[in-house]
Structure formats: structure tokens, C-alpha cells
Amino acid sequence: MKETIAIIGAGNMGTAFYKGVREHLNRVRINLCDKNMEKLTALDAEHIYTDPAKAVAEASVVLLAVKPQSAQALLAPLSPALKHHLIISIMAGISITTLEQWTGATAVVRAMPNLPAQVARGLTGWTASAGTDDKERAFVKELFLSVGQEIELENESMLDSLTPLSGSGPAYFFLLAELIAAKAIKEGFTEKQANLIARETLIGSALLLDEDPRGVRDMRIAVTSKAGVTEAALRSLNDAKFENIFAEAIDRAIARSRELNA
Ligand SMILES: NC(=O)c1ccc[n+]([C@@H]2O[C@H](COP(=O)([O-])OP(=O)(O)OC[C@H]3O[C@@H](n4cnc5c(N)ncnc54)[C@H](OP(=O)(O)O)[C@@H]3O)[C@@H](O)[C@H]2O)c1
Structure with missing residues (x-):
């Protein structure tokens, strides 16, 4: 059978x-x-x-x-x-x-x-x-x-660490798309153009990541020219301690995941 x-x-x-x-x-x-x-x-x-x-x-x-x-x-x-x-x-x-x-x-x-x-x-x-x-x-x-x-x-407790990373991960990706689109509208693009900018940039980048054998860090470094436009944005995120903000967000989600266990 x-x-x-x-x-x-x-x-x-x-x-x-x-x-x-x-x-x-x-x-x-x-x-x-x-x-x-x-x-x-x-x-x-x-x-x-x-x-x-x-x-x-x-x-x-x-x-x-x-x-x-x-x-x-x-x-x-x-x-x-x-x-x-x-x-x-x-x-x-x-x-x-x-x-x-x-x-x-x-x-x-x-x-x-x-x-x-x-x-x-x-x-x-x-x-x-x-x-x-x-x-x-x-x-x-x-x-x-x-x-x-x-x-x-x-072990099971690793599931509480994984859930805020991969389970909730799509939400962070969608948030980034939302932020790119919102800023594009502020800069004068139409809503349709703003959505296209956000979607194609993120989808295209995900496809590149899928095809390229390099790790994410190397990919990020490769697209960040010294003293260029991208570096100016990344430096601003760094000055605002974005890495810590993100890590704290994940820690909070891990704690929430542990609280919800039955
Ligand atoms: N969505 C995600 O991204 C995601 C990711 C990881 C894990 N999960 C987990 O996956 C599970 C399902 O999530 P989902 O988003 O697929 O939920 P969902 O879309 O609500 O699907 C659950 C389905 O099961 C039906 N159902 C409920 N009780 C039933 C019963 N006694 N017998 C037969 N069918 C029954 C529901 O019918 P009714 O709507 O009529 O109640 C509904 O059609 C959840 O436990 C969630 O924690 C979801």
C-alpha cells in the first residue's frame, strides 16, 4: 500500500x-x-x-x-x-x-x-x-x-530562536519594501513607481543573492563603493546603531516566542 x-x-x-x-x-x-x-x-x-x-x-x-x-x-x-x-x-x-x-x-x-x-x-x-x-x-x-x-x-528551544529570524523574516523584508516605497513617494515618485522601485529592487537583489556564490557580507561590501552614495546611507544606519536596534528587536521576539509556548 x-x-x-x-x-x-x-x-x-x-x-x-x-x-x-x-x-x-x-x-x-x-x-x-x-x-x-x-x-x-x-x-x-x-x-x-x-x-x-x-x-x-x-x-x-x-x-x-x-x-x-x-x-x-x-x-x-x-x-x-x-x-x-x-x-x-x-x-x-x-x-x-x-x-x-x-x-x-x-x-x-x-x-x-x-x-x-x-x-x-x-x-x-x-x-x-x-x-x-x-x-x-x-x-x-x-x-x-x-x-x-x-x-x-x-533541541526545541532553538525553535524559539529560529521563529523570529526565518518565521518572522518575511515581515522584515516587507517592511524594508514599505520603507523604500514610502521614501520614494516623499521624493516625488508616484505610488505606482514607488511600488515598482521597492519590489524590483528587493526581488532583484534576492535573485542575485540566490545566484551569486558569495556570502551576504561580501555582496554588501561589493555594492558599497568607498565614499559613494550607498556608503553614505549605510554610515547613517551605522551611526544610528541599526545593528543593535535589529538585534534587540529579535531578542524581544525570542522572548515573546518563549512566553507563547504551551
Ligand atoms: N502562515 C505562516 O506563515 C506560518 C508559518 C509557520 C507556521 N505556521 C503555523 O501553521 C499553522 C497553520 O497556519 P495557516 O496560516 O495555514 O492557518 P489557516 O490558513 O487558518 O489554516 C488552517 C485551516 O485549518 C482549518 N481547521 C481548523 N480546525 C480544523 C479541524 N478541526 N479540522 C479540519 N480543519 C480545521 C481551518 O478552518 P477555519 O478557518 O474554518 O477554522 C483553516 O482552513 C498554524 O498553527 C501556524 O502557527 C504558519
Whole structure:
């Protein structure tokens, strides 16, 4: 029989994983489950369920992609059937211990993907319970590679450090785009031009970074001519201690991530 993964929750993330698995792990059957039939039919999936119990019944792997606040109610009636499943949770803030209690399973993976998983350029950090064997870990790796890159973390607390970096990272990138566009408007560009300036500059730079073998620091140095325009801007950021401001912002987010753990 084909290996089966039940994906519970066909929202932003569940859909990204559904597409990744469908494209890259086509040996695996996907049981896609959501409360909303419209979300399922919109995806043109082969095996769709609105009842999670039916979705997990013949699966060996369960990917939990619902909001953390929906998890306990979802898992309470399912737990007797989940003991021997590999449980993979991408839910923020729910610990492996809690997941073990809620599911009764011993093979439990807690992961933090990020939004670029939707375009198969996600970065997922993950860590597994001691009861997760090598074969299961290899599957987890393949699953995350189907939506981008993955990093296996040494322990769960590294997830709290990773979340403000890669999980929240897209927001910093969008903020930079917003700031570039806002300044462009102040300088007299139209809104349309300002958006084009911000988007193309950042997207183009990301593509360059993707293609160039140099590290980010070397890339930054290479585009900063001595006594030039770029250097004037970077010096101003340096004088304002931008590096410290950014590091403090991440520290605050790490502390918030720790507070939200259940
Ligand atoms: N979005 C991100 O960038 C991101 C990044 C990393 C991790 N995560 C984590 O990924 C998880 C999913 O996030 P998301 O943004 O994909 O959420 P989402 O878009 O709200 O998707 C969750 C889906 O699951 C459905 N659902 C809720 N309870 C269900 C149940 N009992 N049975 C079947 N379906 C159920 C929801 O339906 P209703 O809307 O009707 O409730 C919704 O369609 C969250 O736990 C989040 O912490 C998200």
C-alpha cells in the first residue's frame, strides 16, 4: 500500500505542503482534510475529507496545519487512533511534550516553516522526539525539502530562536519594501513607481543573492563603493546603531516566542 500522509488544515501552510508533496513526493498518497469543503474542492485534490478521523485512519503520517488554538479540540477525539502515527506539527508554540500528551504518539516532530513555503522556497527548522526513528526522520526531511530547505535543530528551544529570524523574516523584508516605497513617494515618485522601485529592487537583489556564490557580507561590501552614495546611507544606519536596534528587536521576539509556548 502507498505511504499516506494526512494533512489536517488546508489553509496557507497546509496548501503549501499539499502542493509540495504532490509535486515532489508522488509516491505518497495525500489525505487532505479541512472543515471547509470549498477549500478542498478548490485544490482539486484526489482524497479529500472534512472528518479528520477518516483522514488519519489509513495514514501513517499526520501533518497538523491548523491554528494552535484549534489543536486540542481537534486531537482529543483522535488520540486513540494516533498512537502509532508519525505526528508532524507546524503549529507555533505547542511543545513536543504537549503533542505527545494530546496524541498519545511517541514519534512527534515539531517544526517551524515560513511563508515562502508557498513558493517552494520555505525554510523549515524542525526537531523530533526521542521516539522518532531514522526512517521517520528521513521522511520528515523529504517532506520539508518538498517546500524548500530544512534544518534539523538540536533541541526545541532553538525553535524559539529560529521563529523570529526565518518565521518572522518575511515581515522584515516587507517592511524594508514599505520603507523604500514610502521614501520614494516623499521624493516625488508616484505610488505606482514607488511600488515598482521597492519590489524590483528587493526581488532583484534576492535573485542575485540566490545566484551569486558569495556570502551576504561580501555582496554588501561589493555594492558599497568607498565614499559613494550607498556608503553614505549605510554610515547613517551605522551611526544610528541599526545593528543593535535589529538585534534587540529579535531578542524581544525570542522572548515573546518563549512566553507563547504551551
Ligand atoms: N502562515 C505562516 O506563515 C506560518 C508559518 C509557520 C507556521 N505556521 C503555523 O501553521 C499553522 C497553520 O497556519 P495557516 O496560516 O495555514 O492557518 P489557516 O490558513 O487558518 O489554516 C488552517 C485551516 O485549518 C482549518 N481547521 C481548523 N480546525 C480544523 C479541524 N478541526 N479540522 C479540519 N480543519 C480545521 C481551518 O478552518 P477555519 O478557518 O474554518 O477554522 C483553516 O482552513 C498554524 O498553527 C501556524 O502557527 C504558519
